[in-house]
Amino acid sequence: MKRLKPVVVIIAILSFVILCIPTVLVIPFTDQTGGELGEDSHHTQKTLQALAAEPAVDVAVYRAKKQEVEEVPLEDYVVGVVASEMKADFEMEALKAQSLAARTYIVRKLVNGSELKMKKGSKEFDARDTTADQVYASPEELKIRWGSDYDQNMKKITEAVEATRGQVIVYNNAPIDAVFYSTSNGRTEDAKVVWGSSLPYLQSIDNPWDKDSPKFTAQTSMTVSDFEQKIYTATNKKVSIENDLGKVVSRTPGGRVDKLQLDGKTFKGTDIRSALGLKSTDFTWVRKGNELLITTKGNGHGIGMSQYGADGMAKAGKSYMDIIHFYYKNVQIAEASKYLSTLTAKK
Helix, strand or coil: CCCCCHHHHHHHHHHHHHHHHHHHHHHHHECCCCCECCCCHHHHHHHHHHHHHCCCCEEEEEECCCCEEEEEEHHHHHHHHHHHHCCCCCCHHHHHHHHHHHHHHHHHHHHCHHHCCEEECCEEECEECCCCCCCCCCHHHHHHHHHHHHHHHHHHHHHHHHHCCCEEEEECCEECCCCEECECCCECCCHHHHHCCCCCCCCCCECHHHCCCCCCEEEEEEEHHHHHHHHHHHHCCCCCCCCCCCEEEEECCCCCEEEEEECCEEEEHHHHHHHHCCCCCCEEEEEECCEEEEEEECECCCCCEEHHHHHHHHHCCCCHHHHHHHHCCCCEEEECHHHHCCCCCCC
């Protein structure tokens, strides 16, 4: 065998090194299937899969102040809802739970189509940007609201939404009515109390996670005459509380006032709350001179997920899945694409 000349050997070695260097650099960053790895590799792969499967769906949002209908991409809409409905300084797992609930709420409306579509004048829309559905704000509005905190808040909210991207909560293979509210009174409420019909996943359960909520209790006061006038305006029933401050006849499964007898007349707790503008239907009052001091416990209707309760659970180390399964009973998590695939992008 002839010996190779030194120059040929050097060229061969250099060629080998040049060819091998890219492979050596890539190996530490790839898994056995050839996918690039990193700190968020599994999340990235999941997001890419969700994006690939996601149909391009917009949400028709009625903007109350502008009296306009705005088409917003689904995931952008979820970001705007989470940013509006939950404080950005809440725990990440609570924000994820809120993201999942918000997406489920609107997906249910989208897949039910005309059944849940609303109309204002000649304009059809899927959701209002108020508490009548879910509060929503655009990036421009959030910049004004958050000011210098916009970038960090938006980064955190977007991360929470992306972590749940493509997921919805289902019961019996259908997206649930994933309602939520601020703070419970220590127990969630049965849907039947407010809406007249019970739902198996929205039952009354003990909820100890709200104890640190700043909205756990509240007080307000009004004159006796204002109290009587508000009741009359809302219910068309005249009452006098000079000698009778009323009596609770029954309470709901969630411990709130179901029926109240006042001046010989019977009222629903929900009617009293609405008439007086109270934070919840778990209320009591005492008279002090010509005024009534009213104390409420909890904030909101009490059905579904408590937002401060979700934050309390997250602070205790619970995951967003733990939170969802605690507040919505016997539900499963499914891919939104399964339900949105029959929809086409609006207009």
